[in-house]
Amino acid sequence: MTDAYLGLGSNLGDREAMLRAAISALAATPGVRVTAVSSLYETPPWGPVPQGPYLNACIALDTTLSARDVLDLGLRIERDHGRERAIRWGPRTLDIDLLLYGDATIDEEGLIVPHPRMTERAFVLVPLAEIAPELNVAGGAVRDILAGVETDEIRKVGPL
Numbered sequence: 001m002t003d004a005y006l007g008l009g010s011n012l013g014d015r016e017a018m019l020r021a022a023i024s025a026l027a028a029t030p031g032v033r034v035t036a037v038s039s040l041y042e043t044p045p046w047g048p049v050p051q052g053p054y055l056n057a058c059i060a061l062d063t064t065l066s067a068r069d070v071l072d073l074g075l076r077i078e079r080d081h082g083r084e085r086a087i088r089w090g091p092r093t094l095d096i097d098l099l100l101y102g103d104a105t106i107d108e109e110g111l112i113v114p115h116p117r118m119t120e121r122a123f124v125l126v127p128l129a130e131i132a133p134e135l136n137v138a139g140g141a142v143r144d145i146l147a148g149v150e151t152d153e154i155r156k157v158g159p160l
């Protein structure tokens, strides 16, 4: 069994329903146990594409699946929830990112773990710090890395 952490996001459609549906689909998968779910956060869009605000959350899994299988599972659930890849970094109904897979370091086609940008993104760090403040990433605890990023515009919406 491996502990994995996923980042979830949505800024199109019924955003909260998308995130709930994603968690249900993950939890219903053989070999996957959802062990922690963060609160839901509304976050300003980050990146070069102007778009609407996101709802973001993070979850922890205990899984017998490989990192590649977790990635593929997330991509399949995204497609099942209307994800279209029209514009790179553009708006999406559902985004499921593999952030961490145990203490594995992986650099393969389409699969980089730990997620290379997670330590710069408050929309990942805030929900992740809620479920795993002591978790070590990029040489520091999530809570310590979070202390160095701007979180003013991130608002807790409620439980997921």
Ligand code: X6L
Residues within 6 Å of the ligand: 008, 009, 010, 043, 044, 045, 046, 047, 048, 054, 056, 089, 090, 095, 123
């Ligand atoms: C220069 C170039 C500066 C690219 C930033 C940042 C690209 C973030 C992609 C970037 C750059 C991303 C979410 C989001 C996106 C999300 C919020 C991405 C992918 N996903 N904003 N923007 N939540 N709040 O889940 O993260 S696009």
Ligand code: MG
Residues within 6 Å of the ligand: 009, 095, 096, 097
């Ligand atoms: Mg993402």
Ligand code: MG
Residues within 6 Å of the ligand: 095, 096, 097
């Ligand atoms: Mg993604």
